[in-house]
Amino acid sequence: MRNINVGIIGFGTVGAGVAEALIKNGDLIANRMGFHPVVKRIADLDITTDRGVDVPKSLLVTDAHLVTDAEDIDIVIELVGGTTFAKTIILRAIEHGKSIVTANKALLATYGKELFEAARAHGVDIGFEASVGGGIPCIKALREGLAGNHIRSMLGILNGTCNYILTKMEADHADFESVLADAQKNGYAEANPALDVDGIDTAHKAAVLASLAYGRWFTAQDVSTEGIRSVTSRDIECASRLGYRIKLLAILKNHGGRVQVGVHPALIPIKSLLGSVNDVFNAVWVEGDVVGKTMYYGRGAGRQATASAVVGDVVDIGLNLMNGCSRRLPAFPVYDGCQDLIPDGETSSRYYIRMRVLDQPGVMAKVAGVLGRHDISLSSVAQDETEYQDGVVPMILLTHVAKGQALADALSELKTLPEVKMAPVVFRIEDAQ
Amino acid sequence: MRNINVGIIGFGTVGAGVAEALIKNGDLIANRMGFHPVVKRIADLDITTDRGVDVPKSLLVTDAHLVTDAEDIDIVIELVGGTTFAKTIILRAIEHGKSIVTANKALLATYGKELFEAARAHGVDIGFEASVGGGIPCIKALREGLAGNHIRSMLGILNGTCNYILTKMEADHADFESVLADAQKNGYAEANPALDVDGIDTAHKAAVLASLAYGRWFTAQDVSTEGIRSVTSRDIECASRLGYRIKLLAILKNHGGRVQVGVHPALIPIKSLLGSVNDVFNAVWVEGDVVGKTMYYGRGAGRQATASAVVGDVVDIGLNLMNGCSRRLPAFPVYDGCQDLIPDGETSSRYYIRMRVLDQPGVMAKVAGVLGRHDISLSSVAQDETEYQDGVVPMILLTHVAKGQALADALSELKTLPEVKMAPVVFRIEDAQ
Numbered sequence: 001m002r003n004i005n006v007g008i009i010g011f012g013t014v015g016a017g018v019a020e021a022l023i024k025n026g027d028l029i030a031n032r033m034g035f036h037p038v039v040k041r042i043a044d045l046d047i048t049t050d051r052g053v054d055v056p057k058s059l060l061v062t063d064a065h066l067v068t069d070a071e072d073i074d075i076v077i078e079l080v081g082g083t084t085f086a087k088t089i090i091l092r093a094i095e096h097g098k099s100i101v102t103a104n105k106a107l108l109a110t111y112g113k114e115l116f117e118a119a120r121a122h123g124v125d126i127g128f129e130a131s132v133g134g135g136i137p138c139i140k141a142l143r144e145g146l147a148g149n150h151i152r153s154m155l156g157i158l159n160g161t162c163n164y165i166l167t168k169m170e171a172d173h174a175d176f177e178s179v180l181a182d183a184q185k186n187g188y189a190e191a192n193p194a195l196d197v198d199g200i201d202t203a204h205k206a207a208v209l210a211s212l213a214y215g216r217w218f219t220a221q222d223v224s225t226e227g228i229r230s231v232t233s234r235d236i237e238c239a240s241r242l243g244y245r246i247k248l249l250a251i252l253k254n255h256g257g258r259v260q261v262g263v264h265p266a267l268i269p270i271k272s273l274l275g276s277v278n279d280v281f282n283a284v285w286v287e288g289d290v291v292g293k294t295m296y297y298g299r300g301a302g303r304q305a306t307a308s309a310v311v312g313d314v315v316d317i318g319l320n321l322m323n324g325c326s327r328r329l330p331a332f333p334v335y336d337g338c339q340d341l342i343p344d345g346e347t348s349s350r351y352y353i354r355m356r357v358l359d360q361p362g363v364m365a366k367v368a369g370v371l372g373r374h375d376i377s378l379s380s381v382a383q384d385e386t387e388y389q390d391g392v393v394p395m396i397l398l399t400h401v402a403k404g405q406a407l408a409d410a411l412s413e414l415k416t417l418p419e420v421k422m423a424p425v426v427f428r429i430e431d432a433q
Numbered sequence: 434m435r436n437i438n439v440g441i442i443g444f445g446t447v448g449a450g451v452a453e454a455l456i457k458n459g460d461l462i463a464n465r466m467g468f469h470p471v472v473k474r475i476a477d478l479d480i481t482t483d484r485g486v487d488v489p490k491s492l493l494v495t496d497a498h499l500v501t502d503a504e505d506i507d508i509v510i511e512l513v514g515g516t517t518f519a520k521t522i523i524l525r526a527i528e529h530g531k532s533i534v535t536a537n538k539a540l541l542a543t544y545g546k547e548l549f550e551a552a553r554a555h556g557v558d559i560g561f562e563a564s565v566g567g568g569i570p571c572i573k574a575l576r577e578g579l580a581g582n583h584i585r586s587m588l589g590i591l592n593g594t595c596n597y598i599l600t601k602m603e604a605d606h607a608d609f610e611s612v613l614a615d616a617q618k619n620g621y622a623e624a625n626p627a628l629d630v631d632g633i634d635t636a637h638k639a640a641v642l643a644s645l646a647y648g649r650w651f652t653a654q655d656v657s658t659e660g661i662r663s664v665t666s667r668d669i670e671c672a673s674r675l676g677y678r679i680k681l682l683a684i685l686k687n688h689g690g691r692v693q694v695g696v697h698p699a700l701i702p703i704k705s706l707l708g709s710v711n712d713v714f715n716a717v718w719v720e721g722d723v724v725g726k727t728m729y730y731g732r733g734a735g736r737q738a739t740a741s742a743v744v745g746d747v748v749d750i751g752l753n754l755m756n757g758c759s760r761r762l763p764a765f766p767v768y769d770g771c772q773d774l775i776p777d778g779e780t781s782s783r784y785y786i787r788m789r790v791l792d793q794p795g796v797m798a799k800v801a802g803v804l805g806r807h808d809i810s811l812s813s814v815a816q817d818e819t820e821y822q823d824g825v826v827p828m829i830l831l832t833h834v835a836k837g838q839a840l841a842d843a844l845s846e847l848k849t850l851p852e853v854k855m856a857p858v859v860f861r862i863e864d865a866q
Contacts, residue, residue: 021723025581031648031768032580129578135724137578145562145570147465148458148744215464273709273730290454291568291731291741297706298727308724311581325758335464 001030003038004318007067007098009089010079011044011060014103014130016051017307018077022314023055029315035322037314043067068093075317077310078102083110090126094118099326101313103130103306109204109220112211116332125326127313132158132205135305136298137312138284143212144329149288151213155268155432156250158205160280160300161189161196162228166246166265167278170236176229188280198227199248199263206250209284210261213252215337224262224344231265235425238354238396239267242380245275249430258342266428267352274432285432345405350379350429353397355414356422359388363419367395370417374410376402392421398429434463436471437751440500440531442522443512444477444493447536447563449484450740451510455747456488462748468755470747476500501526508750510743511535516543523559527551532759534746536563536739542640542653549765558759560746565591565638568738569731570745571717576645577762582721584646588701588865589683591638593713593733594622594629595661599679600711603669609662621713631660632681632696639683642717643694646685648770657695657777664698668858671787671829672700675813678708682863691775699861700785707865718865726866778838783812783862786830788847789855792821796852800828803850807843809835825854831862 006022008015022029022039030036039059047060061067067076068089076093078100080086086107090100100119102108107115108131119126129139133156142151157163161183168179180197183189195201203223210218228248239246244267253260268275273295277283282300287293299305320326357363368378380398387394399407407426414420439455441448455462455472463469472492480493494500500509501522509526511533513519519540523533533552535541540548541564552559562572566589575584590596594616601612613630616622628634636656643651661681672679677700686693701708706728710716715733720726732738753759790796801811813831820827832840840859847853 017723021581025583025723028583028770029581031770032576032763032766034763034766136727137574140573140578141570141729143465144749145573145745146741147748148454148462148741150458150461271709273706276704276706276709288741290450290458290737290744292738294569294729294731296574296727296729299725304723305725308579308581308721311723312578315580316577319761320758323758323761325753325756325761328752328756328758328761330465330467333465333467337461337464 001034001036002322003036004075004321005038005040005073006075006077006314007041007043007070007073008039008077008079009043009064009067010081011042011047011051012079013303014306014310015042015044015079016053017303018079018310019055020053021307021311033315033319035318037318040073041067041070064089065092068098069096073098074321075099075101075314078104083107087111087115090115091118094122094124097122097124099125099317101127101310101317103310105131105201105204105208109207112332113217120327123326125317125320126331127317128208129313130306130309132208133282133284133296134298134300134302135308136282136284136296136300137309138296139212141296142209142286146286146288146291149290150254152254152287152289154209154213154250154252155274155285155430156205156209157247157274157277157283158250158300159196159202159248160282161193162202162248163278163282164188164280165197166228166231166248169233170240170245173233173237175233176231197229199225202248202250202263206252206261206263209250210252210259211332214254214259215333215335216339217332217334218261222261222341226264228265235354235427239352240270242382242396242398243270244268244429245270246427251430254338255342255347257338258340259338260342260347262344264428266430268430268432272432345403345408347404348401349404350401351399351407352427352429353399354425355395355420356392357395358419358421359391359393360419366417366419367414370413371399371410374406376406376410435468435755437468437508437754438471438473438506439508439510439747440474440476440503440506441472441510441512442476442497442500443514444475444480444484445512446736447739447743448475448477448512449486450736451512451743452488453486454740454744466748466752468751470751473506474500474503497522498525501531502529506531507754508532508534508747511537516540520544520548523548524551527555527557530555530557532558532750532754534560534743534750536743538564538634538637538641542637545644545765546650553760556759558750558753559764560750561641562746563739563742565641566715566717566729567731567733567735568741569715569717569729569733570742571729572645573745574729575642575719579719579721579724582723583687585687585720585722587642587646587683587685588707588718588863589638589642590680590707590710590716591683591733592629592635592681593715594626595635595681596711596715597621597713598630599661599664599681602664602666603673603678606666606670608666609664630662632658635681635683635696639685639694639696642683643685643692644765647687647692648766648768649772650765650767651694655694655774659697661698668787668860672785673703675815675829675831676703677701677862678703679860684863687771688775688780690771691773692771693775693780695777697861699863701863701865705865778836778841780837781834782837783834784832784840785860785862786832787858788828788853789825790828791852791854792824792826793852799850799852800847803846804832804843807839809839809843
């Protein structure tokens with residue numbers, strides 16, 4: 001049976017998981033696919049730390065070029081992260097005729113166009129299933145299984161750290177800062193959590209999904225991005241009373257040929273499937289014009305789940321090499337699909353608005369009047385007298401679908417009312433059903 | 434741009450949906466994949482009824498051989514159903530060098546081995562994504578995305594009719610017979626509902642999934658099958674009070690190398706993701722040894738959803754034809770995986786048991802004693818005195834994990850107790866979390 005030789009660059013958590021999976025399940029893959037994936041070499045600056053996986057010392061090298069340039073390697077797996085060295089070694093491996101597997105969404109969302117053009121020029125493949133949704137084969141579902149569908153919309157819970165924090169805030173009635181500190185202690189969040197909690201990682205993933213779905217290159221710059229620092233346990237509680245849960249969502253929608261690509265904390269129904277995705281789990285909700293609504297769920301990160309997706313790509317590329325059909329599936333084809341981004345102000349959504357207002361007659365009428373003048377109608381109003389404090393009460397409004405610009409204008413006006421005692425807190429509502 | 438020519442045999446609901454999708458989204462597929470799928474011919478005995486899709490009359494023929502034998506057709510889509518004519522025309526098309534796409538799970542679960550051997554001999558592909566889970570690309574996820582995983586277990590809600598009936602029984606507190614009658618009136622169930630409600634259709638699908646996961650051919654005969662006729666609104670209500678919902682599940686588990694393949698009505702937690710899959714929707718829950726838990730959700734039947742899966746297969750096979758790599762992905766590889774079926778008696782499960790017992794001292798002790806002697810311990814007991822009737826009360830028991838044979842033995846013994854006034858009703862419990 002033919003071997004397909006794999007070289008790994010980056011022997012961290014995921015690299016070790018990939019080596020482990022390929023060694024442990026290599027025979028299974030051989031039985032199923034007719035070739036044997038062999039870990040031929042692993043490059044990392046640190047080749048002494050024990051990664052908890054039993055690989056022959058002779059495979060470990062410190063020079064990445066012994067992987068990128070090696071004659072005896074068919075597929076190079078890039079797991080170093082970052083966008084500088086990772087880009088350099090991928091381009092170098094491509095020049096040496098290697099196909100690539102990467103989990104690096106930041107790299108794809110920044111230099112995707114350049115990398116895929118290089119791969120095309122050299123007739124090699126780039127697998128990137130692990131870049132979005134961890135172990136969930138959602139990229140494969142989107143670009144192969146749903147290939148015959150126009151993608152109407154996607155909603156994604158794509159960052160395990162944020163989902164863990166939001167789940168924990170709800171369960172413990174705790175504030176963002178304290179849950180984040182706990183998550184950092186337990187290894188669920190990085191020392192510098194910005195990439196996760198500010199929505200940047202989710203934006204990278206949204207850019208990858210949008211590029212696949214809509215026929216042009218989207219970069220992270222194209223993604224209107226908010227993180228979860230603004231979510232309070234107060235809002236989580238208010239949302240919950242109304243039957244909603246707050247999640248950080250990648251939101252992709254086709255508005256008649258113009259595309260909305262954003263990352264926002266948003267309310268989704270607790271009873272919806274997407275609303276039931278908790279802890280570190282991820283899910284991608286996809287609505288196609290033929291298939292209707294579908295959802296893909298699983299672990300979005302971690303040594304093993306990510307390894308599963310990387311190995312899936314190794315299998316795919318291995319089959320191409322076995323059958324002499326590299327580049328069988330076009331990656332990121334650019335075509336005349338949805339070329340334009342829709343400005344935030346022109347998107348429509350339902351909204352959740354929390355304010356504190358003076359507890360006196362006529363306030364509700366005044367607030368509703370402002371909203372009405374901007375064409376925003378209310379689907380639900382809650383004003384809780386038990387929360388009365390110094391003549392001020394909280395007011396929670398849920399709107400029907402309204403234009404983003406109309407909402408922004410209404411909020412500016414509301415802020416100027418003497419009866420409104422706190423700048424309104426606003427989140428989108430996505431029904432996902 | 435090259436055309437890939439498609440012939441459809443069977444112009445019913447799904448056939449019309451496939452023609453519609455290929456015509457409507459043919460340009461999109463061409464943009465994404467670099468070839469144009471063209472509906473070249475459609476065969477059906479009835480070519481006069483309006484199917485609500487605009488195809489040139491000249492494409493319609495009554496003789497299926499004008500599709501199977503045609504020089505100008507690359508891919509034959511079989512959508513006639515049944516296992517006799519469908520088998521004949523597929524084999525004939527294969528002999529003429531055509532690749533096949535089919536949604537016919539009954540055929541695969543009966544003659545799969547023969548069909549795939551013929552395809553191998555003639556160097557053509559058979560796509561069957563639409564055979565399980567309708568529009569959900571779950572076959573692709575299982576055999577490609579999760580190719581590097583040993584499959585520990587799968588739980589599937591795979592029959593839309595059953596799921597619709599069970600959802601409706603719960604919502605309306607209605608009995609099976611009346612909901613079935615309604616479903617038949619509304620077109621959600623066939624005039625002869627046996628294939629659906631007796632679990633046969635789900636068993637066909639379970640056989641396909643098991644064959645993919647475990648490296649041998651499973652037929653519907655290998656699947657231990659129960660339907661939903663035994664589910665009462667009473668049990669749905671009792672389950673609901675305990676936090677569970679009753680679903681018809683395909684249950685596949687690897688018990689240390691021996692495989693359990695069954696179809697059973699079972700309790701799953703209402704709060705679990707799988708427990709939230711209602712109405713005609715389907716879902717497949719898959720646990721792999723590397724990826725952990727994943728789930729795939731969508732419409733399990735219907736004109737459009739099924740068409741989406743068929744078109745996905747057309748795209749896959751079209752890419753193979755374009756790149757000269759037919760049979761790139763081995764279908765149903767047989768290998769030394771999990772070869773043996775585990776007898777029902779040796780499987781383990783948690784169980785729900787509903788009985789009616791005499792309302793007198795010592796009955797609970799006696800019942801628990803019988804179970805205990807068979808090594809079955811209880812996790813929950815509910816006896817509702819408000820339901821007292823003629824000296825008899827209902828008793829609901831949930832067990833911890835117990836062996837199937839032990840449960841069967843205990844039930845035989847319980848039935849002989851004078852205090853037990855109704856043959857115990859028993860369902861499995863699957864935690865799916």
